[in-house]
Amino acid sequence: MWPDRRLIDLFKTEFPIVQAPMAGALDADLVIAAAQGGALGSLPCAMLSVEKAREQVNIIRQRVSAPIGMNFFCHRAVDADAGREAGWKRRLDRYYMELGLDPAAPVNAVNRAPFDAAMCELVEELKPEIVSFHFGLPDPALVRRVKNAGCIVMSSATIVKEAIWLEENGADVIIAQGAEAGGHRGMFLTDNIAEQPGTFALVPQVVDAVKVPVIAAGGIADGRGIAAAFALGAAGVQIGTAYLRCPESRVIPAARTALAQAGDDSTVITNVMTGRPARGVANRVMREVGPISPDAPAFPHAATGLAPLKAAAEKLGRVDFTNLWAGQAVRLGRDMPAAELTRALAGSALARLSQLAG
Numbered sequence: 001m002w003p004d005r006r007l008i009d010l011f012k013t014e015f016p017i018v019q020a021p022m023a024g025a026l027d028a029d030l031v032i033a034a035a036q037g038g039a040l041g042s043l044p045c046a047m048l049s050v051e052k053a054r055e056q057v058n059i060i061r062q063r064v065s066a067p068i069g070m071n072f073f074c075h076r077a078v079d080a081d082a083g084r085e086a087g088w089k090r091r092l093d094r095y096y097m098e099l100g101l102d103p104a105a106p107v108n109a110v111n112r113a114p115f116d117a118a119m120c121e122l123v124e125e126l127k128p129e130i131v132s133f134h135f136g137l138p139d140p141a142l143v144r145r146v147k148n149a150g151c152i153v154m155s156s157a158t159i160v161k162e163a164i165w166l167e168e169n170g171a172d173v174i175i176a177q178g179a180e181a182g183g184h185r186g187m188f189l190t191d192n193i194a195e196q197p198g199t200f201a202l203v204p205q206v207v208d209a210v211k212v213p214v215i216a217a218g219g220i221a222d223g224r225g226i227a228a229a230f231a232l233g234a235a236g237v238q239i240g241t242a243y244l245r246c247p248e249s250r251v252i253p254a255a256r257t258a259l260a261q262a263g264d265d266s267t268v269i270t271n272v273m274t275g276r277p278a279r280g281v282a283n284r285v286m287r288e289v290g291p292i293s294p295d296a297p298a299f300p301h302a303a304t305g306l307a308p309l310k311a312a313a314e315k316l317g318r319v320d321f322t323n324l325w326a327g328q329a330v331r332l333g334r335d336m337p338a339a340e341l342t343r344a345l346a347g348s349a350l351a352r353l354s355q356l357a358g
């Protein structure tokens with residue numbers, strides 16, 4: 001039995017496991033499979049239009065009868081700064097030359113728009129059971145509308161201060177995102193990545209500071225990690241990296257190989273890929289320009305200059321400019337269908353918990 005049933009009762013899922021939303025790495029297929037396995041499936045919407053997000057939710061609803069989560073970024077959008085963009089392009093010039101690309105050719109801006117009124121209307125129309133945010137919460141009026149639509153609201157905290165702020169501003173569940181986690185740091189009250197605790201230190205301190213259920217995220221990839229999260233006081237786990245090698249993910253073959261070959265020391269936090277710190281397997285541009293560069297334009301504009309390089313390198317089967325977001329437990333990943341993986345994670349966690357109880 002699960003030692004804490006608050007999340008299962010709240011979400012009405014079989015297991016207290018959230019398949020992490022991972023923008024760009026998955027779509028409806030993985031959400032459906034994770035939900036069929038008993039997890040809360042989460043659709044990342046940060047890189048989707050309203051129409052595409054609606055289409056994806058409809059596909060999920062047609063294929064599985066389970067609660068679903070929709071996930072959005074809620075950063076404060078800043079306009080691209082032409083001077084900074086030009087400096088960034090100059091920094092990347094040698095790669096453009098190497099790949100035979102024209103650095104002056106116009107590039108379509110990479111779209112990672114924050115949650116807005118149009119997406120809020122979609123949430124009101126679709127009424128997903130859960131809505132989660134990354135980078136804080138949107139404007140209070142939008143949070144109220146999401147809650148009035150009957151959705152449970154969650155967001156990530158990287159330090160205790162953020163967890164308290166989220167609870168005070170309407171979050172029903174807090175995801176404590178330890179430094180081990182793959183993808184963007186969900187930070188919004190700090191920009192100091194060095195001061196953010198790992199999962200083991202963060203979770204119990206967040207649990208002590210808030211009344212709402214806490215989900216542990218970051219570096220959890222098997223039953224041992226899940227059992228440890230419960231021992232620390234979490235009511236559930238959010239797992240990202242471990243789902244990336246599932247056949248249902250949208251990870252391209254060359255990136256899959258990089259993930260499969262990664263070890264415990266392969267990931268770093270970088271701002272080079274998008275302008276915001278995120279953890280991923282180090283690729284060539286992260287190593288040569290970063291991992292942290294003061295020249296990277298603000299989120300998400302750093303990605304714009306990289307987009308042509310990424311496309312050209314991927315055609316050659318290379319991931320030199322591709323986001324390889326992954327957490328520190330990447331090596332524990334397995335090539336396994338997502339439903340099967342979910343059941344294996346839950347089964348091994350329960351076995352480990354009963355072993356520890358005995």
Ligand SMILES: Cc1cc2nc3c(=O)[nH]c(=O)nc-3n(C[C@H](O)[C@H](O)[C@H](O)COP(=O)(O)O)c2cc1C
Pocket residue numbers: 020021022023025044045046071132133134177180181182183184217218219220238239240241242324325326327328329
């Ligand atoms: C490839 C990838 C993409 C991610 N994209 C998102 C996202 O779109 N929204 C979000 O809230 N979190 C995102 N995250 C962070 C996850 O929600 C979660 O914090 C993280 O995966 C947990 O750590 P783990 O990867 O070690 O399991 C992403 C993580 C990864 C690995």
